[in-house]
Each structure stands twice: as C-alpha cells, then as structure tokens.
Amino acid sequence: MDKLLDRKIKIVWDFRGPNAAHTAAHYLKHLEEFVEVEELKYDLGGVEHFSPTHSIAYLVVAEFELKEVRSILKPHRGQVYTGDI
Secondary structure, eight states: OHHHHTOEEEEEEEEESTTHHHHHHHHHHHHHHHHHHHTOSOOEEEEEEEETTEEEEEEEEEHHHHHHHHHHHOOSEEEEEOSOO
8 A cells, every 4th residue: 555655646737729838838837836835745847848739737746645736736637657756
C-alpha cells in the first residue's frame, strides 16, 4: 500500500488554438503559485508543445494529494509519472 501512495501523478490541462502556447505558459504560472500556497510535496510542472495549436500545462503531484488537488484545479486528464523529480 505504501508503494501505491508513493506514486507520482502527472495531471494535465490541454490548450488548443492559435494562442495555445501562450495560454499554457500563463496557466503554468498559476500552477506554480498553487504549489507554493498549498505546500505540495513536489514542485514539478511544465509546458509541452505538440503543434502550433496544441500545448499542455502539467503538474506532478503525489498520489495522496491527487483527490484534493483534482477537485480544486479540475485537470483534463492524468497519468502515472515515471520521470525523475
């Protein structure tokens, strides 16, 4: 059970349209503020660009924080994060 709660979850917000890259970068600033205020376990977020009209902002959270963070921030989707912190 401890192993399950140690998992890291990448929660994702998709942005589409001609301003997707700018919107994702701006949203990331708000996510960084949220991490600081809520004192989350991990301080890992970022932006990825898939095309000129599709970008994402993401935040990596500990699984035990997921339920609360998800209810507040309403991400579009999520996945298990396997990268390094």
